[in-house]
Amino acid sequence: MPKTVSFADKMSKKAEVKICPECGGPVENVLLVDSNRDNPKGTLRFREHFVGVCKCNHKEIYG
Numbered sequence: 001m002p003k004t005v006s007f008a009d010k011m012s013k014k015a016e017v018k019i020c021p022e023c024g025g026p027v028e029n030v031l032l033v034d035s036n037r038d039n040p041k042g043t044l045r046f047r048e049h050f051v052g053v054c055k056c057n058h059k060e061i062y063g
């Protein structure tokens with residue numbers, strides 16, 4: 001007999017959340033866009049990067 005996987009099972013697998021070892025809370029992946037003029041030419045550059053946000057660094061990220 002084939003093993004059946006319910007829709008709920010699939011969803012729960014997809015929505016797997018990382019847990020922070022520091023605070024035990026869920027870690028959310030957030031795409032941040034930084035702008036900086038730190039380079040010698042002074043041109044504005046944008047840098048995109050993913051950051052894991054949990055209770056530990058929530059204030060740093062969102063201010």
Ligand SMILES: [Zn+2]
Pocket residue numbers: 020021022023024025054055056057
């Ligand atoms: Zn944390």
